[in-house]
Amino acid sequence: MAHFEFIEGGISQSVWNEGSGKGNLLKGATAIFKGTVRADNIENKTVVGIEFTAHKEIASETVSNIAHGLMQKHDLYRIDIYHSFGFVKVGEDCFVVIVESKHRKNSFKALPEIVNEFKELVPVFGKELYEDGSYEWKKNKG
Amino acid sequence: MNITIKYFGRITDITKCEEEMISINQGTILSNAELILKKKYPLIEKELYTLFINNKRAINTDQFLNNNDEICIMPPFSGG
Numbered sequence: 001m002a003h004f005e006f007i008e009g010g011i012s013q014s015v016w017n018e019g020s021g022k023g024n025l026l027k028g029a030t031a032i033f034k035g036t037v038r039a040d041n042i043e044n045k046t047v048v049g050i051e052f053t054a055h056k057e058i059a060s061e062t063v064s065n066i067a068h069g070l071m072q073k074h075d076l077y078r079i080d081i082y083h084s085f086g087f088v089k090v091g092e093d094c095f096v097v098i099v100e101s102k103h104r105k106n107s108f109k110a111l112p113e114i115v116n117e118f119k120e121l122v123p124v125f126g127k128e129l130y131e132d133g134s135y136e137w138k139k140n141k142g
Numbered sequence: 143m144n145i146t147i148k149y150f151g152r153i154t155d156i157t158k159c160e161e162e163m164i165s166i167n168q169g170t171i172l173s174n175a176e177l178i179l180k181k182k183y184p185l186i187e188k189e190l191y192t193l194f195i196n197n198k199r200a201i202n203t204d205q206f207l208n209n210n211d212e213i214c215i216m217p218p219f220s221g222g
Contacts, residue, residue, distance in 0.1 A: 035222050052221065055150060055214060058197050083221055095222045115222060123194075123214075124221025125151035137152040138220040 001078050002067035004060060006085040010037075010092025016082055027077050027100045031107035033115050035095030037088050045130040049089040050138060054124040056085075066117045074110035076101045081114070083124060094126075143168060143209035147179065151217040156185045166207060173203040175213060192216050 007015055040047045067079045077100045084094040097114050101107045119140050126138030144165055149157045166175060172195060180186050193200040194214040195207075207213075 053150065054221070055148070055194075055197075055216070058194060058214070061197070119219065119222040121219070122221055123150065123216050123219050125217070126220045127151075137155075137217070139218070140220045140222065 002064065002071060002081075003079070004063040004067065004081045004083075006054065006056060006059075007082050008086050009084060010088045011082050011084055011094065011096050016080060016096050016098060024077055024100070026102060028102050029100065029104040029107045031099045031104075031111045033095075033097040033111055034093045035115075036093050037090050039090045040128070042130075042136070045132060045134065047090060047128045048131050049087055049129050050084075050094060051087050051127040051129060051135075052084050052094065052124055053127075054083075054085060054122075059083075059122050059124060062122050063118065066114065066121065070110050070114055070117075074101065074106045074113075076106060076110055079110075079114060081118065083118075083122075087129075143207075145175065145207055145209075145211045145213060147175075148212065148214045150214065151220070153186065153189060153191060153215050153217050156183050156189070170207050171203065172200055172205050172207060172213070175207060176203065179215070186215070190218055 037050050038047065063081055071079060080098040082096040088094045097111060099107045099110050128136045128138050144163050146161060146163050148161045154160055164178065194216060196212055
């Protein structure tokens with residue numbers, strides 16, 4: 001089972017904590033990745049937050065394809081993915097991925113693949129906002 | 143006929159809008175529409191982008207456009 005959702009603003013733990021498959025007694029491993037907005041300092045300007053936009057329809061379809069493929073490849077019970085939409089301030093989480101499987105090996109292998117495929121293939125765009133009101137479009141590094 | 147163009151990310155800094163409708167002639171192919179946009183926004187030429195048509199990545203820019211088609215111009219993704 002896979003779930004994907006855009007969350008307005010930062011993603012609090014209460015959003016995803018209850019969502020995962022607690023009733024699944026065959027589940028033996030859960031791996032979680034959280035991406036957090038950093039206070040990067042670039043040319044003496046400090047990031048105060050990131051404004052996220054996206055093509056939600058294409059994003060949902062793409063995530064569904066990624067999740068379906070990786071569920072089968074790694075024999076997972078569940079993938080939950082949350083990404084922020086709109087403004088997220090420094091220190092808040094903007095991307096959460098939760099993977100559940102029978103054994104830890106499957107979750108450990110699947111988690112980075114999901115995160116990397118999301119970053120590469122899902123049409124989300126981040127605008128880094130600085131304290132002086134200026135901005136830079138975020139670029140993902142390898 | 144009319145098509146809708148949607149712009150994303152840094153491309154919107156050039157177009158100053160996120161969406162617009164343009165009129166094209168019957169028989170226009172995707173690469174013709176791309177040229178129309180580059181003429182309107184010359185700075186797009188310098189940007190890396192991917193074209194989507196009706197929510198699918200455009201593989202063939204020789205394809206004919208239809209009334210109400212939606213083209214998305216997307217710079218490299220930067221989510222996560």
